[in-house]
Amino acid sequence: GVFAATRAQALAQYGLAGIAAGVSGLLAGAAIWLLDPQRVTDQLGWLALAALVTAALVAVITIGAFSLLGALFGITTPMRLLELAQLQRPLLRRLQEEAPGTFHHSLLVATLSERAAAQIGADPLLVRVGAYYHDIGKLNRPAMFIENQDGPNPHENLEPSESARLIIEHVERGDDLARRDRLPPRIRDFILEHHGSRRVAFFYRKAAMSDPRVDPHDYTYPGPPPQSRETAIVMLADSCEAVVRASGEHDADRIGMLIDGVFDERLRERQLDHCDLTLSELRQISASFKQTLVGAHHQRIEYPPAAQAELQATPREGSPANPAL
Incomplete structure (x- = not known):
């Protein structure tokens, strides 16, 4: 989560940090669950729910903490x-x-x-x-x-x-x-x-x-x-x-x-x-x-003046006035 939030420049990146933290928590919990000889399958659902809550909390807390610390200590945050x-x-x-x-x-x-x-x-x-x-x-x-x-x-x-x-x-x-x-x-x-x-x-x-x-x-x-x-x-x-x-x-x-x-x-x-x-x-x-x-400053071509016939032409109804543009 910390690495995902490094130099975050959009709210979505803080969300990604939360997801990263949630996934990390889920993997850690799953590893502990696998090592438990008395593990119960139903616990996996709770682990997934905990990971989801963690992801949301990390994103919200990170945004709030950045703003608060920036205001308190004069830090120019992203x-x-x-x-x-x-x-x-x-x-x-x-x-x-x-x-x-x-x-x-x-x-x-x-x-x-x-x-x-x-x-x-x-x-x-x-x-x-x-x-x-x-x-x-x-x-x-x-x-x-x-x-x-x-x-x-x-x-x-x-x-x-x-x-x-x-x-x-x-x-x-x-x-x-x-x-x-x-x-x-x-x-x-x-x-x-x-x-x-x-x-x-x-x-x-x-x-x-x-x-x-x-x-x-x-x-x-x-x-x-x-x-x-x-x-x-x-x-x-x-x-x-x-x-x-x-x-x-x-x-x-x-x-x-x-x-x-x-x-x-x-x-x-x-x-x-x-x-x-x-x-x-x-x-x-x-x-x-x-x-x-x-x-x-790349060079641009000079457009030639419109031909007389082009100026006199009446666009058909429903067609664009300048189809070449």
Whole structure:
């Protein structure tokens, strides 16, 4: 039963744990019954009933114990993560409605991260939920972020230092929202660590062109760098998704080169020094990202315009208007 419940990510898995415990109890009882020289056949029915009751009780007690222990000791249980993964939760609903570009980005980061985490034996569910919430701080000023802009870029009228401050601010604001929504510390880690202690390079370079003595600290995220494999995966996925999306070329070679560049840069910046990822795992993560992003940006055929005869044709009654679709 314990093994069946390991990293359970659905209620059915807790049911399987109960069944496993019941079957184990039944087998143990049957073995004892066989060794009893005074055994009675009618006892087998009671053994089966006891196994059934055991299975139900184990499932119910396991679910209850996970929830209770998680609440008492601040443990982020799989049940809690499954609850937080519901896209109808208020914070995620706000993200969909107020910052749809950020929401779409977060879904892609979650897909990238979850697959990569599974590849290296990290926690895929934790990574997926962390990716959903990592950018919730952008709700404070959605229009300051390129993925939500539909019109003039407000940064064009701001000083680089002010732009950098507003961009960096989304980490702190995200943590504030997470605290208010009582998100677990493990999820807040994704918000605080997904940019590590990196610089907002675009605005720093823009400022340095005007004043070489500009203070880099004013353009640096507060950090800390990723402290776990899971938060490191989301940091890498966040950057890779953004870089590939911004690129005008989406062939496999170009995507591979962009992803390799992100990984090399994070290593040079020493952002991955505290997360216990090995070079072998980084290669696996990189390969997973490449496969996912190449698939997401695969080339689509351009449909030819409808022929005049096709446009004038009247569908027969009861037939679909577009039978080819």
